[in-house]
């Protein structure tokens with residue numbers, strides 16, 4: 069059953085089209101990841117889905133309008149959530165817990181987001197990442213059936229981020245439906261069952277991470293650095309190119325790498341190092357937001373060159 073449905077949702081702010089005919093649905097227990105560049109419309113869509121902004125089109129949560137849904141069923145973490153600062157982390161959770169009939173215990177929530185050691189610190193004295201973890205905990209205080217979190221892990225260190233991924237995965241495994249926006253492609257790829265990519269207010273792709281990578285991710289690339297004869301590209305059975313002592317081969321199955329190197333060396337090449345890259349969700353993102361993969365790799369190569377100088 070779809071917990072959340074958006075059908076042809078549009079929103080304008082003056083001349084700005086923030087959302088342009090977005091349609092999607094999210095099933096019970098699914099983790100849906102929404103990604104897209106700054107200004108793509110992600111926060112506007114979160115607001116549309118949670119009934120905090122008026123939109124054209126149709127939005128439904130649990131089969132009814134967002135405004136009619138019992139607030140006990142939803143947990144929302146807005147991007148710009150700004151709780152009272154003169155409360156400790158524990159007091160803050162008690163404060164938000166007071167809005168619900170049967171709140172989760174503050175200490176259990178703080179432990180779940182890795183904040184137990186800072187429970188008695190005033191919110192204003194917490195680091196940015198600690199504040200964000202506390203904010204995530206406030207969205208869980210009513211043990212919601214639908215959790216909508218707008219960039220929940222921004223500013224959180226890698227270990228803390230992974231801890232939150234695990235928490236969200238456990239919640240989803242227990243049936244919580246999760247709608248998450250993020251700028252971290254690794255997060256979307258790791259966490260989301262399906263990913264929607266928003267660009268200029270339009271949903272330009274929507275599928276599982278692996279299907280998106282298969283469709284839009286481009287080739288796997290094998291880079292071999294060394295010294296090669298100029299005609300090496302004609303002797304390798306894979307699509308390849310040679311530039312600045314680097315042979316680049318496309319779509320080589322990993323099991324063929326050893327043989328290719330042996331054959332190249334037998335033909336007089338000297339091989340110094342190998343790098344193999346598989347396309348990932350970041351490549352999909354760059355491809356669909358007009359920054360193609362070749363461009364990214366050349367930017368990375370230029371950066372590496374500058375660093376090594």
Ligand SMILES: Nc1ncnc2c1ncn2[C@@H]1O[C@H](COP(=O)(O)OP(=O)(O)OP(=O)(O)O)[C@@H](O)[C@H]1O
Nearest residue numbers: 081084085086104105106107108109110111112113
């Ligand atoms: N209240 C508002 N008034 C006017 N324009 C707005 C308002 N809210 C959003 N916009 C515009 O709508 C567009 C989408 O903004 P939105 O905040 O939804 O993007 P976003 O994808 O969440 O961006 P970010 O990744 O930077 O958080 C932007 O062009 C933004 O300037």
